[in-house]
Amino acid sequence: MPGKTLYDKLWEDHVVHTEDDGSSLIYIDRHLVHEVTSPQAFDGLRLAGRKPWRIDRNLAVADHNVPTTAREQGIADPVSRLQVETLDNNCAEFGITEFAMTDPRQGIVHVIGPEQGATLPGMTVVCGDSHTSTHGASGALAFGIGTSEVEHVLATQCLVQKKAKNLLIKLNGPVGLGVTAKDIVLAIIGTIGTAGGNGYTIEFAGEAIRNLSMEGRMTVCNMAIEAGARAGLVAVDEVTIDYYRDRPYSPKGEHWFMAERYWQRLYSDADAVFDKVIELDATAIKPQVTWGTSPELVVAVDGCIPDPMLETEGGKRQSMQRALEYMGLQAGQAITDIQVDKVFIGSCTNSRIEDLRAAADIAKGKKIAGNIKLALVVPGSGLVKRQAEAEGLDKIFIEAGFEWREPGCSMCLAMNADKLEEGERCASTSNRNFEGRQGYGGRTHLVSPAMAAAAAVAGHFIDVRQL
């Protein structure tokens, strides 16, 4: 019998029941809840007179709607305020632990999960948010769900699932200096496309992945969904185990040693069979910049915008043309000639301490360019913010002309007051460059934190390796 993939092992450990057609009921170890995708689920429970199956499996936090300034004054937008208050009320009614907006541990749900040790290796983790794939960086099976499934998990602690296929993406060799986890994952999406991972769970492996910190691995797994896969995974190693030592909710005492032994088997066996394997040369990856309205429309910073007329496939050509029109760009234009109006450093992709350090390293002793209307730094959590302040990063940013804000999703999806105006162009460390994502008519270019900081200082995209 061939060996098992990491995904096979995680799946098998969580199957409660399997139907004849392969649909299974799988057990969910951790359910993260936020304000946008949960109100209708709680309503559903009330309507049916159901109670949550197991309260202590749930952790809630408001992140999408929260303001990043003057938080003590509450939320100005009454619609946003109602949504956050609804989460507060639902958690109070059902007895679910919630980090309130003023709690120092509050932050983006996918930042605080690992930070608190609330999501751990070997767990199944779900949340009504597609970037739940982030938690797969620890060797957890983690994926986003819709609101009906949020209700289902609350009521049964299980989900009805069919097992996905196994895809191995192997990054051979190390990346060069100035090339980050964000560049790796953008390069992967540029290669396999936004539908490349549909129907698969992706395991990221190879030297370039092993060399990443946990923060970097989270960035890669975060964007598995942009490659079409609900879940991304990285095998457990010493980096993983070290990260979870002494987290507030990490196992303690004898339980830690038991957990460690269990986690050490969370890798794909050498003779495991994957449905598909893709190998990429990590040494060839350069800093990446997206130029279109889908994350797959990406090139290296020293490249030019591709010519849609050279694309042979009609549908793809049309999408490229539409993207260029929306983005206000021309084929053949050098990426480094593109001027930006705003810079956003934050989101569940890139708002962890390592991301802020990388951006601060570039901003240190410099000033943002005159054409930059706003450069925002939004830490991923209150604890990331506190750590950054202890290291003096806030001062570096503020002196360079950046605004230093309170934690939340912020301008990644612009559900709060932080947004692009029509036609504005943004260098953003977030995960989606869809039309209107950061504000109606806004134009998003996805980059790494260092590349975003460099664009803020230069006023246009610039190769961070030349600084």
Added chain:
Amino acid sequence: MQAFTLLNGLVAPLDRANVDTDAIIPKQFLKSIRRTGFGPYLFDEWRYLDHGEPEMDCSQRPLNMDFVLNKPHYQGAQILLARENFGCGSSREHAPWALEDFGFRAIIAPSFADIFYNNCFKNGILPIVLPAETVDRLFKELADGYRLTIDLAAQTITTPNAATLAFTIDETRKYRLLNGLDDIALSLLHADKIAAYENGRAKRAPWLFASNLK
């Protein structure tokens, strides 16, 4: 959930690949705490010439007449013909809620994003995957008043020229959709198995059950 059995419906084409859930229902409408009322804001940024906000009276807004769903001959469409990777991006179930509220009961595409596909089944919408060439042919055949008949029990689509196209679907999903069954009630039939699993897991992985969140 409303059951899906047989549908004879008008088809509207949306000839774009990678239609994302931000396009299907933009984020400002996700602030609603209700499950209904999203239909008027479906494809808001493509459908209207102005910028939409929650609670707006859409009957007063300027329509983008170039957008396909605004064309007179697609009014009342119940079947959406789409391209690859439909519904990519965020997990927001507001996307199928908006499609359903607008009147769509089925979507035909060469591929769907996984989370969106799954969310459709929870809302009485049937997402049908057909080979890219077949979808392409339907786009070409499509004319004013083009209707398809979808028979879920038989797993067939019948075109106006009486051609029959077969499609596949998981048995479990089909059964639930045909009967409009509530997933939770069905899963709770296995409550004893869930409890048994939980007890076993608490023994194998006690650290997961030791520390209560607070």
